[in-house]
Amino acid sequence: MADILNIQGLSKRYGSVQALDQLSISVPQGSIYGLLGPNGSGKTTTLGIVLDVLNATGGSFQWFGQPLSKSTKRRIGALLETPNFYPYLTGEENLRITADVKRIDHSRIPAVLETVGLAGRKHSKFKGYSLGMKQRLAIAAALLGDPEVLVLDEPTNGLDPEGIAEVRQLILDISAQGKTIILASHLLDEVEKVCTHMAVLRSGKLKVQGPVSSIMATNDLVFINGGAPLEQLLQVARTLPFVSDARAVHQQIQLTLHPNTDGSAVNRAFFAQGIALGQLVVRKKSLESQFMEIIKADQV
Numbered sequence: 001m002a003d004i005l006n007i008q009g010l011s012k013r014y015g016s017v018q019a020l021d022q023l024s025i026s027v028p029q030g031s032i033y034g035l036l037g038p039n040g041s042g043k044t045t046t047l048g049i050v051l052d053v054l055n056a057t058g059g060s061f062q063w064f065g066q067p068l069s070k071s072t073k074r075r076i077g078a079l080l081e082t083p084n085f086y087p088y089l090t091g092e093e094n095l096r097i098t099a100d101v102k103r104i105d106h107s108r109i110p111a112v113l114e115t116v117g118l119a120g121r122k123h124s125k126f127k128g129y130s131l132g133m134k135q136r137l138a139i140a141a142a143l144l145g146d147p148e149v150l151v152l153d154e155p156t157n158g159l160d161p162e163g164i165a166e167v168r169q170l171i172l173d174i175s176a177q178g179k180t181i182i183l184a185s186h187l188l189d190e191v192e193k194v195c196t197h198m199a200v201l202r203s204g205k206l207k208v209q210g211p212v213s214s215i216m217a218t219n220d221l222v223f224i225n226g227g228a229p230l231e232q233l234l235q236v237a238r239t240l241p242f243v244s245d246a247r248a249v250h251q252q253i254q255l256t257l258h259p260n261t262d263g264s265a266v267n268r269a270f271f272a273q274g275i276a277l278g279q280l281v282v283r284k285k286s287l288e289s290q291f292m293e294i295i296k297a298d299q300v
């Protein structure tokens with residue numbers, strides 16, 4: 001898969017604040033790429049730089065393998081902040097104004113209204129739209145130039161649960177049309193539900209990036225005791241190839257298993273060593289706890 005966006009060693013300083021520190025990421029074509037991080041981690045700054053709204057202090061980036069130019073900009077649709085639509089004009093009239101400002105032909109308007117599910121409400125005034133509809137109209141405006149990639153900053157911020165569900169579904173629909181989507185979010189749940197790939201940022205530094213499925217692969221925790229002294233259980237556990245960590249916790253041994261390893265493998269392995277475990281309890285790690293581990297880790 002070719003990369004839509006490549007960022008190498010991007011840095012940004014605001015006075016004494018290092019907002020971005022040597023950030024390098026690659027966004028594969030066709031992905032829904034989530035930039036995930038807590039508030040202030042540098043997501044908006046990253047998007048601002050690659051969209052030419054902000055200057056970087058160091059590093060470089062390419063869109064479609066090329067430096068940013070007028071022609072590459074035409075291939076990118078972006079929604080960094082909610083546009084100022086006119087409340088007393090209809091959705092369609094607002095899109096006509098946006099198209100004029102962007103010097104885009106009006107012929108795309110019916111198609112984008114269809115995509116965002118507002119074709120049936122195009123004659124309704126903007127002020128009567130729900131929050132989700134307002135955000136969908138904003139996404140329609142970003143799609144007017146039929147871009148290959150759509151960039152969204154916190155697309156569900158401030159929406160009610162219904163609006164959040166609408167916008168998330170819309171992102172999936174737009175992706176199904178073959179467009180690449182880059183979105184910044186501080187919500188793990190959002191990235192996990194919507195994105196195919198992700199980068200986790202903290203304090204302007206990249207913590208991890210890759211397919212969501214591999215980053216969020218569940219490493220189960222297994223607690224064992226009985227059948228042999230704790231010290232012996234610990235020794236055996238540390239020889240098992242599918243155990244990435246073993247430690248004594250509250251009169252039990254806590255094991256972290258490699259992804260896709262079943263708790264029953266532990267039982268079998270101990271039995272093969274002549275130990276019939278007294279107890280074996282498997283606990284799934286929550287996605288939240290994995291995310292906290294990622295952002296706490298010092299090293300990528």
Ligand SMILES: Nc1ncnc2c1ncn2[C@@H]1O[C@H](COP(=O)(O)OP(=O)(O)OP(=O)(O)O)[C@@H](O)[C@H]1O
Nearest residue numbers: 014017019037038039040041042043044045046186
């Ligand atoms: N114009 C500015 N002047 C000074 N510091 C800034 C400016 N813009 C951002 N920062 C700082 O840079 C860091 C990164 O901010 P940025 O907005 O990129 O993070 P973010 O991950 O998008 O967070 P949020 O979701 O809160 O916007 C923060 O410490 C922020 O306070």
